[in-house]
Amino acid sequence: MSADHHPEAIKKQVGLYWKIFWALTVGTVLTVAVSFFHHWGVYVAVIVALIIAVAKGTLVAGYFMHLFHEVKWIHGTLLLTGFFFVVLMALVLWTTSDQAGRRTGVFDVPQRHVEPHKTEAH
Amino acid sequence: MSAEIVIPYNDTDRPDTGLYNAKLGVWLFLASEVMLFGALFSTYILLRVGADKWEHGAEILNVPLATLNTMVLIASSVTMVLSWAALKAKNFPRYRLCMGLTFLAGIGFLIIKSLEYKAKFDHGLSPATSTFMAIYFMMTGLHALHVIGGMIVNGYLLGPGAKMWHTEPRRFTNRIEVAGLYWHFVDLVWIFLFPTLYLLPGKGM
Numbered sequence: 541m542s543a544d545h546h547p548e549a550i551k552k553q554v555g556l557y558w559k560i561f562w563a564l565t566v567g568t569v570l571t572v573a574v575s576f577f578h579h580w581g582v583y584v585a586v587i588v589a590l591i592i593a594v595a596k597g598t599l600v601a602g603y604f605m606h607l608f609h610e611v612k613w614i615h616g617t618l619l620l621t622g623f624f625f626v627v628l629m630a631l632v633l634w635t636t637s638d639q640a641g642r643r644t645g646v647f648d649v650p651q652r653h654v655e656p657h658k659t660e661a662h
Numbered sequence: 663m664s665a666e667i668v669i670p671y672n673d674t675d676r677p678d679t680g681l682y683n684a685k686l687g688v689w690l691f692l693a694s695e696v697m698l699f700g701a702l703f704s705t706y707i708l709l710r711v712g713a714d715k716w717e718h719g720a721e722i723l724n725v726p727l728a729t730l731n732t733m734v735l736i737a738s739s740v741t742m743v744l745s746w747a748a749l750k751a752k753n754f755p756r757y758r759l760c761m762g763l764t765f766l767a768g769i770g771f772l773i774i775k776s777l778e779y780k781a782k783f784d785h786g787l788s789p790a791t792s793t794f795m796a797i798y799f800m801m802t803g804l805h806a807l808h809v810i811g812g813m814i815v816n817g818y819l820l821g822p823g824a825k826m827w828h829t830e831p832r833r834f835t836n837r838i839e840v841a842g843l844y845w846h847f848v849d850l851v852w853i854f855l856f857p858t859l860y861l862l863p864g865k866g867m
Contacts, residue, residue, distance in 0.1 A: 550751045554744060561740045568732050568856075575720060575861035582863055589857035596853045604743045604846045611680040614689050621693040625700045632704040636711040653715045653792045 560603045567596040673833035688840040692847050695808075699851050702804070706797050706858065710865075717794040718864035722787070724778055728860045731774045732852060738767030739849040742816075742842045749835040754827055757838070761820045764845070768813040775806050798859050805855060808848045815841050 571592045574580075580588070602608040607618075670676075671683050679686060710716050719725075745760035782788070782795075789799040819841055826834040 547751060550747055554747050557740055557743050557747070561736065564736045565733065568729065568736065571857050571861065572725065572729055575725075575857070578863060582865060585861075585863050589861060593854050593857055597850050600739060600846055600850050600853065604739055604849075605843055613679045613681060613686065617689055617693055621696050625696060628697070628700050628704055629707070632708050636708060653713075653717065653794070 560599050684840045688843050715866035716864045719860040723860050734770050735849045738764045742845045746838045765816050812845050
């Protein structure tokens, strides 16, 4: 029986998983709570929401998916994926900053919105 | 004369990569999934930045139900990893309990999601209503399809697939681990979808 299969090691691991669960619960409550601070503005709201989501995502990936203890092949695969993900996002942000305020090009997309009388929480 | 073909590294790690086949395969699949959802998130950014007006999700969607769904999915992630830990401890009845709870949580998530969808359609809100609603239905719908996919796998591993535990316990434990990787990824996507769609403030409304 290897060290990580030892009953004591498994018991310790299970205890850690429950701690992560409570941390994720607190993160979820925090995410909803900070959304009530409307005076922060969009940029701060996006940054705060992203910070909490990244923290929660790190806990899930690091502990539940065991990424903190994975081999270099997995880390390498994810680094490559991360690179292409950043390129994907950068292309979009580059395009939007390049054409912001214009009603042509990529922003020449018909937009529709829900009428104000329908904007009640259902 | 018949020769049985044995695929190597199903239950043991390859010496060069330190991984068994299914684990490397699932991580590569998850890498492609990151790009799939990444494309949708970039679409969201593009449409939002380009729009004159954008709805505040909290005013049009049901935040308490979505918060409950977030907790259901997080709880299911815990029971999923506990089912794997139970197999590591060679406790099969505990595995069945934890995997059963994961499956039930998946059903719970889909019921809550369908209640949300029904309320939207009852109020005349559909993907055709607005750009925001279109991307809301697209992203949550695709995520729900992923939940259904995970439940099919989990249901198999809970039912007929569980026979493998009695013949090849190590390989079965590996199967639960890779099924768990997928399930946690689905949870991970929701962790980003929830604030993006439900909580971020709107503009120009």
